[in-house]
Amino acid sequence: ENARTIELLEQAASDGLPFSVILLDAKMPGVDGTEIARQIRRNLLSADIPIVMMCPGGKPDNFEELKTIGVSEYIVKPIKQSQLFDKLVSVLSSRHARKIVAVSAPDHFVPSVKRHLKILLAEDNPVNQRLTIRLLEKVGHAVRLAKSGKEALEAIAHEKFDAVLMDIQMPELDGLAATRIIREAEKDTASHIPIIALTAHAMAGDKEKCLKAGTDAYLSKPIRLQELVETIESLVHS
Numbered sequence: 001e002n003a004r005t006i007e008l009l010e011q012a013a014s015d016g017l018p019f020s021v022i023l024l025d026a027k028m029p030g031v032d033g034t035e036i037a038r039q040i041r042r043n044l045l046s047a048d049i050p051i052v053m054m055c056p057g058g059k060p061d062n063f064e065e066l067k068t069i070g071v072s073e074y075i076v077k078p079i080k081q082s083q084l085f086d087k088l089v090s091v092l093s094s095r096h097a098r099k100i101v102a103v104s105a106p107d108h109f110v111p112s113v114k115r116h117l118k119i120l121l122a123e124d125n126p127v128n129q130r131l132t133i134r135l136l137e138k139v140g141h142a143v144r145l146a147k148s149g150k151e152a153l154e155a156i157a158h159e160k161f162d163a164v165l166m167d168i169q170m171p172e173l174d175g176l177a178a179t180r181i182i183r184e185a186e187k188d189t190a191s192h193i194p195i196i197a198l199t200a201h202a203m204a205g206d207k208e209k210c211l212k213a214g215t216d217a218y219l220s221k222p223i224r225l226q227e228l229v230e231t232i233e234s235l236v237h238s
């Protein structure tokens with residue numbers, strides 16, 4: 001079942017033992033494999049686990065679309081053992097090669113921080129909320145959650161924070177608009193709270209948009225603990 005799939009992936013990732021590969025049935029009663037793939041890709045920590053779609057009959061008509069969602073491969077049902085083996089070797093070896101380049105420290109490595117901070121997390125997605133809070137609390141930071149840009153502004157008006165993690169895509173008031181309002185208000189007080197933009201997709205031009213709106217730094221999801229901690233440290237202690 002759909003919600004259960006995401007939950008299992010999330011649990012495994014937060015335990016430091018993420019799944020290596022996801023085999024996804026293209027057709028399950030009531031749910032579309034394409035939609036589940038999309039939801040898995042939206043999930044923070046499972047975002048780079050290879051997905052192999054199991055398709056009845058042959059190559060799926062929408063394989064190009066599946067690839068843009070992030071499905072790595074497809075395998076034709078009924079599945080032959082040798083084919084399954086080949087596909088797994090193929091996706092896992094390319095994943096391994098990518099991992100070596102992309103990750104400098106293992107996921108279970110907990111970086112140390114100079115001081116425990118109070119962080120405002122503005123994020124509307126429940127899965128990302130839980131995972132980001134978990135990452136921040138792992139290093140000892142205290143987290144206050146705002147579920148929209150509007151809630152973020154209210155929190156900042158009433159409490160003092162060391163830094164803000166600002167999701168860019170949020171309902172009501174998005175992260176860029178909220179950042180602009182915060183920066184405008186700071187002109188009167190000559191203060192400057194570090195704001196780190198969080199974006200779901202590393203799109204060309206996103207970084208410029210965020211910096212122009214007044215964020216100090218920019219992270220694209222999935223968020224890595226090391227990178228998150230280093231970015232916060234560099235802004236708060238500078």
Ligand code: MN
Nearest residue numbers: 124167169170
């Ligand atoms: Mn969002």
